[in-house]
Structure formats: C-alpha cells, structure tokens
Amino acid sequence: MSLSEDGRLISQIRQGNILALKTLYEKYKGQVYRTALAVTRDREAAEDILQDCFLKVYTHIDKLDGSLPLSPWLHRVTVNLSYNWVKKKHRWLQPLEEVIEQLIAGPRTLPESALERGELQGIVQKAIASLSFEHRVVIVLFYLDGFSLNEIAYILDCPVGTVKSRLHYARLTLRRKLERDRRLSPEVAYEFS
Amino acid sequence: MSSHRIHLDEIDKLIRWTLVDEVAGEEPSPQVWQNIQAKIAARSQAMPSPPGMRRPWRQLASALRVWASDIIAPLNTSWDLRLTPQERSYLIWRESLSLAMIPITAMLIY
Numbered sequence: 001m002s003l004s005e006d007g008r009l010i011s012q013i014r015q016g017n018i019l020a021l022k023t024l025y026e027k028y029k030g031q032v033y034r035t036a037l038a039v040t041r042d043r044e045a046a047e048d049i050l051q052d053c054f055l056k057v058y059t060h061i062d063k064l065d066g067s068l069p070l071s072p073w074l075h076r077v078t079v080n081l082s083y084n085w086v087k088k089k090h091r092w093l094q095p096l097e098e099v100i101e102q103l104i105a106g107p108r109t110l111p112e113s114a115l116e117r118g119e120l121q122g123i124v125q126k127a128i129a130s131l132s133f134e135h136r137v138v139i140v141l142f143y144l145d146g147f148s149l150n151e152i153a154y155i156l157d158c159p160v161g162t163v164k165s166r167l168h169y170a171r172l173t174l175r176r177k178l179e180r181d182r183r184l185s186p187e188v189a190y191e192f193s
Numbered sequence: 194m195s196s197h198r199i200h201l202d203e204i205d206k207l208i209r210w211t212l213v214d215e216v217a218g219e220e221p222s223p224q225v226w227q228n229i230q231a232k233i234a235a236r237s238q239a240m241p242s243p244p245g246m247r248r249p250w251r252q253l254a255s256a257l258r259v260w261a262s263d264i265i266a267p268l269n270t271s272w273d274l275r276l277t278p279q280e281r282s283y284l285i286w287r288e289s290l291s292l293a294m295i296p297i298t299a300m301l302i303y
Contacts, residue, residue, distance in 0.1 A: 025229070029220075037216050120211075124207055128208065143212050
C-alpha cells in the first residue's frame with residue numbers, strides 16, 4: 001500500500017468511514033504492537049497501547065497530514081503511551097527470571113538444538129532490558145523498526161544530536177555489558193550472523 | 194560454557210537479531226480491534242459525527258450569522274433615527290432571538 005493510499009484512508013476516516021480505519025489498523029497493528037511489546041515487555045500493556053494509539057488516530061484525524069508518512073506519527077504516540085505506562089506502573093523491567101521463562105515458554109518454542117541460541121538471546125535481552133527508558137526506546141526504534149536518526153528525532157520530539165548521543169551511549173553500555181559476560185563463547189556469538 | 198569474549202564488531206547485528214527474534218510472530222488479539230470499535234461507537238453516541246464532520250456545521254452556522262447580520266444592519270441605523278429607546282430595546286432583543294434561531298433551525302432540519 002502506498003503513502004497516497006494512507007492519505008486516502010485518512011480522508012475517508014474524516015468522513016466517518018470506520019472500515020477505512022480498520023484498513024489502516026490492519027496495516028500498522030503489527031508494527032505498533034511489536035514496538036510497544038519490545039519497549040514494555042508486557043503483552044497486555046502492548047495491546048492497551050495499540051488500542052489507545054488507534055483511538056488517537058480517530059480522535060486526531062483532523063490533525064493528521066495525509067501527505068506525510070503515518071508510521072513515525074504512530075510510533076510517536078506509541079512511545080508516549082509506553083512512557084506513560086511505565087510511569088504509571090512504577091515498573092520498567094521484568095526480573096531476568098521472567099524474561100528467560102518467557103523466552104523458553106513463549107509462543108515460539110525453541111528447538112533443543114537452538115538452546116545456545118536461546119541463551120545468547122537471553123543474555124542480550126537482559127543487557128537491553130537493563131538500559132534506561134530513553135536508551136532502550138532509541139535502540140528499539142533504530143534496530144527493530146529500522147527508523148532513521150531523523151525519524152527517531154521526530155518520534156521522540158528531540159534534536160537529531162540527542163538521538164545520536166543516546167544511541168551511542170546505549171550501544172556503548174550494551175558493548176560493555178556483553179564484554180563483561182564471560183559466558184558467551186565466540187561460536188555462539190557468531191551463530192546469529 | 195567457555196569464558197571467551199563476544200566478537201563485538203558484530204554488536205549491531207546481535208542487537209537487531211535479538212530484538213527482531215524476541216517479538217517475531219507476536220500479534221495482537223482480535224479483541225483489540227473490537228475494543229476500538231466499541232469505544233468509537235460509545236463516543237459516537239455522545240458526539241454524533243466524527244471530528245471532521247463537525248467543521249461544516251460550524252462553517253454553516255457562521256455563514257448564516259454573517260448573512261443575517263448584513264441584512265439587518267441597515268435597519269439598525271433606521272431604528273436609531275426613528276424609534277424610542279423602549280422600542281429599540283425590544284427590536285434588538287427580537288433581532289438577537291431571530292439570529293440565534295437561524296443556526297438552531299438549520300441544525301434541526303438536518
């Protein structure tokens with residue numbers, strides 16, 4: 001679906017066409033949900049954020065510019081809602097045990113031959129999870145969603161220099177944490193590539 | 194596990210791989226869209242039209258007010274010259290009521 005089709009859908013929503021909103025929802029639900037999930041690490045919260053995000057699309061449909069990409073705007077709302085959730089719940093990270101439990105007993109059961117792969121993921125997840133909200137969000141938007149630095153600056157409503165700085169320090173922190181983790185063997189580390 | 198260090202030149206790939214794999218295949222439940230629909234329906238009952246639909250009403254009401262004012266404005270000058278203060282006060286009150294009724298009547302018709 002092209003950008004102009006997003007604009008057409010936005011026009012139709014302005015006329016009260018709920019089916020157009022559903023089409024837009026179907027297009028972006030996965031992206032928004034997975035970003036919220038990666039940031040909050042909570043499925044229920046991610047679904048609430050997705051729901052509120054699309055209610056905001058409907059409420060603020062007059063303010064949306066159909067000629068611009070919709071994805072950064074959706075992610076801006078998603079990040080703000082995620083931040084509110086974190087603040088409201090007074091929690092940020094799940095204990096490591098929960099993360100590993102989810103990893104093993106999650107929807108995708110890892111095959112026995114990939115146990116080391118799962119262990120490597122667990123270690124990196126732990127490192128990412130230990131980052132501050134600001135650093136983690138930048139990491140998720142950059143590595144998971146593939147947004148450019150300019151797009152992340154728009155999403156976070158901050159200068160590009162701030163995004164560069166956060167990304168740099170987040171990577172540096174991850175690098176140091178992973179360097180300290182002596183359980184990783186080079187064979188396992190190379191498996192992902 | 195051996196105690197070797199990770200090859201950090203590959204850090205970017207490792208982060209991306211972990212994040213993508215962590216949420217791969219994750220989808221929201223169908224209930225989310227149903228909730229969105231229900232909330233929009235509830236709001237629509239309180240507010241009959243979506244935000245974009247309200248603008249034409251405002252524009253119509255505003256245009257009607259300007260149109261009625263233009264018609265009645267010359268009469269004000271005549272009233273000032275010919276009427277007593279009591280008569281002028283009554284006519285001003287009646288004029289205001291008539292102006293207020295125009296947009297209300299238009300909304301009731303639609």
